[in-house]
Amino acid sequence: MKPHFSQPADIKVAVVGYGGIYNMGRIHLQDVQKAGMTPRAAVELDAERLALAPKDFPGIQTYHTVEEMLAQSDVNLVILITPHNTHAPLALQCIAAGRHVVCEKPFAITTLECDTMIAAAEKAGVMLSTFHNRHWDGSVMKALEVVRSGLIGDIVRIECHMGQWNKPGDIWRASKSISGGILYDWGVHLLEYGLQLIQAEITEVTGYAKCGFWNAQTKWQADTIEDEGFAVVRFNNGAWLSLCITHIDANPKRGMFEVTGTKGSMVFEYDSHEIIVRDADKTVVTKGKNPKEQWERFYANIADHLTKGEALVITPEWARRPIHILDLADQSAREGRAITARYR
Numbered sequence: 001m002k003p004h005f006s007q008p009a010d011i012k013v014a015v016v017g018y019g020g021i022y023n024m025g026r027i028h029l030q031d032v033q034k035a036g037m038t039p040r041a042a043v044e045l046d047a048e049r050l051a052l053a054p055k056d057f058p059g060i061q062t063y064h065t066v067e068e069m070l071a072q073s074d075v076n077l078v079i080l081i082t083p084h085n086t087h088a089p090l091a092l093q094c095i096a097a098g099r100h101v102v103c104e105k106p107f108a109i110t111t112l113e114c115d116t117m118i119a120a121a122e123k124a125g126v127m128l129s130t131f132h133n134r135h136w137d138g139s140v141m142k143a144l145e146v147v148r149s150g151l152i153g154d155i156v157r158i159e160c161h162m163g164q165w166n167k168p169g170d171i172w173r174a175s176k177s178i179s180g181g182i183l184y185d186w187g188v189h190l191l192e193y194g195l196q197l198i199q200a201e202i203t204e205v206t207g208y209a210k211c212g213f214w215n216a217q218t219k220w221q222a223d224t225i226e227d228e229g230f231a232v233v234r235f236n237n238g239a240w241l242s243l244c245i246t247h248i249d250a251n252p253k254r255g256m257f258e259v260t261g262t263k264g265s266m267v268f269e270y271d272s273h274e275i276i277v278r279d280a281d282k283t284v285v286t287k288g289k290n291p292k293e294q295w296e297r298f299y300a301n302i303a304d305h306l307t308k309g310e311a312l313v314i315t316p317e318w319a320r321r322p323i324h325i326l327d328l329a330d331q332s333a334r335e336g337r338a339i340t341a342r343y344r
C-alpha cells in the first residue's frame with residue numbers, strides 16, 4: 001500500500017470512548033504517543049469521563065458525539081473503544097468520512113458486519129484494523145516459539161477455557177444484545193491465540209449455550225448473556241479447537257489455554273506455562289514464566305503501515321476470523337447443528 005503520511009506525528013488520532021472500567025482511552029492514547037502519533041481528540045457521551053481527557057492529554061480537543069468530531073476536527077485516525085454493538089455502525093460512519101479506523105476487539109458482532117466494514121474501507125481507501133493487543137501477549141509468543149521448535153510435535157487440539165461460578169455483573173458486558181454474548185470478550189482473545197497457532201482454514205463450527213440460570217438476578221433479565229458458551233472449531237488440517245467461557249463452573253480447571261501436540265502438551269496461564277513431554281517411559285515437566293507482553297507493537301505497526309506502507313499485522317480479514325467463529329457458534333447453538341465456514 002502507498003504510504004498515507006510522511007511521518008507518524010502527522011497522524012492525528014481521536015479516541016471514541018473514554019470509559020472508566022479499564023481506562024482504555026488513556027491506555028490507547030499513551031501507546032499512540034509511544035508510536036510517535038499525535039493524540040488530537042477524545043469523544044465521550046459521559047461528560048465526567050470526557051472531562052478527564054484534557055487532564056491526561058493537555059490541549060486535546062473534546063467532543064460529545066462522533067458527528068461533531070468528524071465535522072469539526074482534522075483527525076485522520078479514529079480509535080473506537082466503545083461497547084461491542086457500536087463498533088460496526090461507528091466504524092462505517094468514520095470510514096464514510098474518509099478516516100482510518102481502529103476498532104477495539106471484537107471487530108464486530110456478526111460476519112455480515114465485518115464484511116460490510118471491510119468493503120467500505122476498501123472502497124474509501126482507508127485503513128481498517130482491530131486492537132488485538134494480545135497478539136503480542138508473552139504467553140502466546142512463548143507458545144509459538146515452543147510449537148515452532150517442534151518440541152510438542154504437530155498440534156492436534158487446543159482447549160481454551162475461562163470462568164467460574166459467579167453471577168454476571170450489571171455492566172454492559174452482561175447484556176447479550178450489547179456485548180454479542182459470553183464468548184465475545186476474553187473468548188475473542190483466546191480464539192486469536194489459537195488462530196496464530198493453528199495455521200489452517202476453519203471448515204466448521206459447532207456451538208452450545210446454556211441460558212437462563214442467572215437471568216432473573218441480573219439487570220438485563222431476558223437479555224442476559226449465556227450462563228455458559230461453548231464452541232468447537234474444525235480446521236482443514238484435521239486439528240480442532242474448543243472454547244468454553246462460563247459463569248456456572250464451580251470447579252474451574254487449571255490453565256486457561258492448552259495445546260496438545262503429537263509429542264507433548266503446553267498449558268499456559270497469563271504469566272506462566274508448563275510444557276509436558278514424554279521421554280521414553282518418563283513424563284518430563286518443565287515450568288517457566290512467560291516473557292513480558294509487547295502490546296506497543298500494535299500501534300508501532302499502525303504507524304509504520306500508514307507512513308512507510310509496511311504490511312498491516314492485524315488486517316481486517318484476520319480480525320474477521322474469530323468473529324466468524326463466534327457468529328457461527330451462535331447460529332449453531334440456536335439451530336442445534338454444525339455450521340460450515342464461509343470465506344470472503
Ligand SMILES: NC(=O)c1ccc[n+]([C@@H]2O[C@H](COP(=O)([O-])OP(=O)(O)OC[C@H]3O[C@@H](n4cnc5c(N)ncnc54)[C@H](O)[C@@H]3O)[C@@H](O)[C@H]2O)c1
Pocket residue numbers: 016017018019020021022023024025043044045046049064065066080081082083084086104105106131133134185
Ligand atoms: N484489548 C483489551 O485488552 C481490552 C481491554 C478492555 C476493554 N477492551 C474493549 O474496549 C471496548 C470498551 O470497553 P471498556 O471496558 O473500556 O468499556 P467502558 O464502558 O469502560 O467504556 C466505554 C465508553 O464508551 C462510551 N461510549 C459509548 N458509546 C459512545 C459513543 N457513541 N460515542 C462516544 N462514547 C461512547 C461510554 O460512555 C463509555 O464511557 C470494548 O470493545 C472492550 O471489549 C479491550
